[in-house]
Amino acid sequence: MKILVLLMSLAAFLLVTLPGPLYRSGLVELGAAFAGFKYAVITGVAALILLIVQMLFKRQTVTFTSAAVAIVFSLIAILIPLRMMITANSVPAIHDISTDIMTPPEFVAIAPLRADAPNPTTYAGLETAKKQREAYPELQTLQYSQPKSELVAAVEQAANNLGWQLVNTNASAGVIEATDSTMWFGFKDDIVVRVLDQGGERLVDIRSKSRMGKSDLGKNAERISLFIEELDQVLGE
Known part of the structure:
Protein backbone atom coordinates (compact mmCIF):
# COMPACT_ATOMS: atom_id res chain seq x y z
CA MET A 1 0.00 0.00 0.00
CA VAL A 91 -11.95 39.22 -7.80
CA PRO A 92 -14.36 40.31 -10.54
CA ALA A 93 -14.53 38.22 -13.70
CA ILE A 94 -12.89 40.86 -15.90
CA HIS A 95 -9.74 40.89 -18.01
CA ASP A 96 -9.30 44.54 -19.11
CA ILE A 97 -7.90 46.95 -16.51
CA SER A 98 -7.14 50.63 -17.04
CA THR A 99 -6.27 53.52 -14.75
CA ASP A 100 -8.47 55.64 -17.04
CA ILE A 101 -11.81 53.89 -17.42
CA MET A 102 -13.49 56.72 -19.36
CA THR A 103 -10.92 57.10 -22.16
CA PRO A 104 -8.59 54.12 -21.74
CA PRO A 105 -5.32 54.08 -23.72
CA GLU A 106 -5.73 52.34 -27.08
CA PHE A 107 -3.63 49.55 -28.52
CA VAL A 108 -2.10 50.47 -31.88
CA ALA A 109 1.04 48.50 -32.72
CA ILE A 110 -0.16 45.58 -30.61
CA ALA A 111 -3.53 45.35 -32.36
CA PRO A 112 -2.25 43.13 -35.22
CA LEU A 113 -0.65 40.80 -32.67
CA ARG A 114 -4.09 40.26 -31.14
CA ALA A 115 -5.85 39.62 -34.45
CA ASP A 116 -6.62 35.99 -33.54
CA ALA A 117 -7.06 36.58 -29.80
CA PRO A 118 -10.49 35.74 -28.32
CA ASN A 119 -10.53 39.08 -26.47
CA PRO A 120 -10.65 42.09 -28.86
CA THR A 121 -8.59 45.24 -28.38
CA THR A 122 -11.68 47.37 -27.74
CA TYR A 123 -12.31 48.29 -24.10
CA ALA A 124 -14.66 45.89 -22.37
CA GLY A 125 -17.22 48.59 -21.50
CA LEU A 126 -19.00 50.36 -18.68
CA GLU A 127 -19.92 47.22 -16.78
CA THR A 128 -16.26 46.23 -16.65
CA ALA A 129 -15.33 49.78 -15.61
CA LYS A 130 -17.83 49.63 -12.75
CA LYS A 131 -16.56 46.27 -11.53
CA GLN A 132 -12.96 47.46 -11.76
CA ARG A 133 -13.62 50.63 -9.78
CA GLU A 134 -15.31 48.61 -7.03
CA ALA A 135 -12.52 46.01 -6.87
CA TYR A 136 -9.47 48.22 -7.48
CA PRO A 137 -10.34 51.81 -6.47
CA GLU A 138 -6.65 52.61 -6.01
CA LEU A 139 -5.94 52.32 -9.74
CA GLN A 140 -6.23 55.90 -10.93
CA THR A 141 -4.52 58.22 -13.41
CA LEU A 142 -1.05 59.17 -12.20
CA GLN A 143 0.32 62.72 -12.14
CA TYR A 144 4.00 63.61 -12.52
CA SER A 145 5.92 66.83 -12.89
CA GLN A 146 8.80 65.41 -14.96
CA PRO A 147 9.12 66.31 -18.66
CA LYS A 148 7.31 64.04 -21.09
CA SER A 149 10.53 62.74 -22.62
CA GLU A 150 11.87 61.77 -19.19
CA LEU A 151 8.66 59.97 -18.33
CA VAL A 152 8.66 58.01 -21.60
CA ALA A 153 12.24 56.92 -20.96
CA ALA A 154 11.34 55.97 -17.40
CA VAL A 155 8.34 53.95 -18.60
CA GLU A 156 10.59 52.03 -21.00
CA GLN A 157 13.09 51.37 -18.23
CA ALA A 158 10.38 50.18 -15.83
CA ALA A 159 8.94 47.88 -18.50
CA ASN A 160 12.37 46.40 -19.18
CA ASN A 161 13.01 45.95 -15.46
CA LEU A 162 9.78 43.97 -15.18
CA GLY A 163 10.74 41.73 -18.10
CA TRP A 164 8.09 42.99 -20.50
CA GLN A 165 8.65 42.71 -24.25
CA LEU A 166 8.53 46.21 -25.72
CA VAL A 167 6.51 46.34 -28.93
CA ASN A 168 6.32 50.05 -29.71
CA THR A 169 7.50 53.38 -28.35
CA ASN A 170 6.14 56.62 -29.79
CA ALA A 171 7.90 59.31 -27.79
CA SER A 172 6.12 62.23 -29.46
CA ALA A 173 2.70 60.72 -28.82
CA GLY A 174 3.76 59.50 -25.38
CA VAL A 175 2.66 55.92 -26.05
CA ILE A 176 4.53 52.76 -25.04
CA GLU A 177 3.17 49.29 -25.83
CA ALA A 178 4.45 46.00 -24.47
CA THR A 179 3.56 42.36 -23.93
CA ASP A 180 3.96 40.28 -20.79
CA SER A 181 3.60 36.51 -20.43
CA THR A 182 2.43 34.71 -17.33
CA MET A 183 5.09 32.44 -15.89
CA TRP A 184 3.16 29.17 -15.56
CA PHE A 185 0.87 28.90 -18.58
CA GLY A 186 2.58 31.53 -20.73
CA PHE A 187 -0.67 33.47 -21.31
CA LYS A 188 0.08 36.71 -23.16
CA ASP A 189 -1.27 39.97 -21.77
CA ASP A 190 -0.76 43.31 -23.48
CA ILE A 191 0.02 46.66 -21.89
CA VAL A 192 -0.19 50.21 -23.19
CA VAL A 193 1.07 53.24 -21.26
CA ARG A 194 0.00 56.76 -22.25
CA VAL A 195 1.76 59.97 -21.20
CA LEU A 196 -0.18 63.20 -21.78
CA ASP A 197 0.66 66.84 -21.14
CA GLN A 198 -1.79 68.78 -19.02
CA GLY A 199 -0.52 72.23 -18.20
CA GLY A 200 2.47 71.92 -15.94
CA GLU A 201 1.84 68.24 -15.20
CA ARG A 202 1.98 64.95 -17.04
CA LEU A 203 -0.82 62.43 -16.81
CA VAL A 204 0.18 58.76 -17.03
CA ASP A 205 -2.34 55.99 -17.64
CA ILE A 206 -1.71 52.26 -17.85
CA ARG A 207 -3.93 49.61 -19.39
CA SER A 208 -3.35 45.87 -19.18
CA LYS A 209 -5.55 43.41 -21.07
CA SER A 210 -5.53 39.63 -21.40
CA ARG A 211 -5.67 38.11 -24.86
CA MET A 212 -7.87 35.26 -23.70
CA GLY A 213 -10.08 34.30 -20.76
CA LYS A 214 -13.06 35.95 -19.12
CA SER A 215 -11.32 36.43 -15.76
CA ASP A 216 -7.67 37.31 -15.26
CA LEU A 217 -7.69 36.24 -11.59
CA GLY A 218 -6.54 39.75 -10.69
CA LYS A 219 -3.33 39.49 -12.73
CA ASN A 220 -3.79 42.67 -14.79
CA ALA A 221 -4.49 44.84 -11.75
CA GLU A 222 -1.49 43.29 -10.00
CA ARG A 223 0.68 44.00 -13.06
CA ILE A 224 -0.36 47.67 -13.13
CA SER A 225 0.33 48.06 -9.41
CA LEU A 226 3.79 46.51 -9.81
CA PHE A 227 4.50 48.77 -12.76
CA ILE A 228 3.53 51.89 -10.81
CA GLU A 229 5.89 50.86 -8.00
CA GLU A 230 8.69 50.19 -10.50
CA LEU A 231 8.10 53.48 -12.33
CA ASP A 232 8.28 55.42 -9.08
CA GLN A 233 11.55 53.68 -8.24
CA VAL A 234 13.02 54.54 -11.63
CA LEU A 235 11.96 58.16 -11.17
CA GLY A 236 13.33 58.16 -7.64
CA GLU A 237 9.98 59.00 -6.02
Missing part, protein backbone atom coordinates in the same frame (compact mmCIF):
# COMPACT_ATOMS: atom_id res chain seq x y z
CA LYS A 2 2.92 2.33 0.66
CA ILE A 3 3.89 2.20 -3.03
CA LEU A 4 0.30 2.86 -4.08
CA VAL A 5 0.02 5.90 -1.81
CA LEU A 6 3.30 7.29 -3.11
CA LEU A 7 2.32 6.72 -6.74
CA MET A 8 -1.07 8.38 -6.26
CA SER A 9 0.41 11.40 -4.49
CA LEU A 10 3.05 11.72 -7.24
CA ALA A 11 0.36 11.45 -9.90
CA ALA A 12 -1.63 14.19 -8.16
CA PHE A 13 1.47 16.39 -7.98
CA LEU A 14 2.19 15.91 -11.69
CA LEU A 15 -1.43 16.58 -12.63
CA VAL A 16 -1.22 20.03 -11.03
CA THR A 17 2.32 21.02 -12.03
CA LEU A 18 2.60 19.76 -15.62
CA PRO A 19 -0.50 21.34 -17.29
CA GLY A 20 1.11 24.78 -17.50
CA PRO A 21 4.37 23.70 -19.18
CA LEU A 22 2.54 21.21 -21.42
CA TYR A 23 0.08 23.87 -22.58
CA ARG A 24 2.85 26.44 -23.04
CA SER A 25 4.75 23.99 -25.26
CA GLY A 26 1.61 23.23 -27.29
CA LEU A 27 1.37 19.58 -26.28
CA VAL A 28 -2.10 19.83 -24.71
CA GLU A 29 -5.16 22.01 -25.21
CA LEU A 30 -6.21 24.51 -22.55
CA GLY A 31 -9.31 22.50 -21.65
CA ALA A 32 -7.24 19.40 -20.99
CA ALA A 33 -4.76 21.43 -18.96
CA PHE A 34 -7.49 22.81 -16.69
CA ALA A 35 -9.07 19.36 -16.39
CA GLY A 36 -5.78 18.22 -14.88
CA PHE A 37 -6.44 20.48 -11.88
CA LYS A 38 -9.73 18.73 -11.14
CA TYR A 39 -8.17 15.30 -11.32
CA ALA A 40 -5.23 16.50 -9.24
CA VAL A 41 -7.55 17.40 -6.36
CA ILE A 42 -9.42 14.11 -6.62
CA THR A 43 -6.22 12.08 -6.77
CA GLY A 44 -4.61 14.08 -3.95
CA VAL A 45 -7.58 13.56 -1.64
CA ALA A 46 -7.67 9.86 -2.50
CA ALA A 47 -3.95 9.56 -1.70
CA LEU A 48 -4.44 11.18 1.71
CA ILE A 49 -7.38 8.90 2.48
CA LEU A 50 -5.33 5.84 1.56
CA LEU A 51 -2.48 7.12 3.73
CA ILE A 52 -4.85 7.40 6.69
CA VAL A 53 -6.11 3.87 6.04
CA GLN A 54 -2.52 2.66 5.87
CA MET A 55 -1.64 4.34 9.16
CA LEU A 56 -4.69 2.83 10.87
CA PHE A 57 -4.48 -0.73 9.62
CA LYS A 58 -0.93 -1.24 8.31
CA ARG A 59 1.11 1.01 10.53
CA GLN A 60 4.18 -1.18 10.24
CA THR A 61 4.45 -0.33 6.54
CA VAL A 62 4.46 3.42 7.15
CA THR A 63 7.74 5.30 7.26
CA PHE A 64 8.22 8.96 8.10
CA THR A 65 9.80 9.70 4.72
CA SER A 66 7.11 8.02 2.63
CA ALA A 67 4.31 9.62 4.65
CA ALA A 68 5.92 13.07 4.45
CA VAL A 69 6.40 12.83 0.69
CA ALA A 70 2.82 11.66 0.15
CA ILE A 71 1.42 14.44 2.33
CA VAL A 72 3.48 17.18 0.68
CA PHE A 73 2.69 16.06 -2.88
CA SER A 74 -1.01 15.60 -2.11
CA LEU A 75 -1.37 18.96 -0.36
CA ILE A 76 0.31 20.78 -3.24
CA ALA A 77 -2.08 19.07 -5.66
CA ILE A 78 -5.07 20.09 -3.55
CA LEU A 79 -4.09 23.58 -2.42
CA ILE A 80 -3.00 25.07 -5.75
CA PRO A 81 -6.38 24.57 -7.48
CA LEU A 82 -8.23 25.61 -4.32
CA ARG A 83 -6.17 28.78 -4.11
CA MET A 84 -6.99 29.56 -7.74
CA MET A 85 -10.67 28.96 -7.02
CA ILE A 86 -10.61 31.25 -3.97
CA THR A 87 -8.84 33.95 -5.99
CA ALA A 88 -11.36 33.63 -8.82
CA ASN A 89 -14.20 34.12 -6.35
CA SER A 90 -12.53 37.10 -4.67
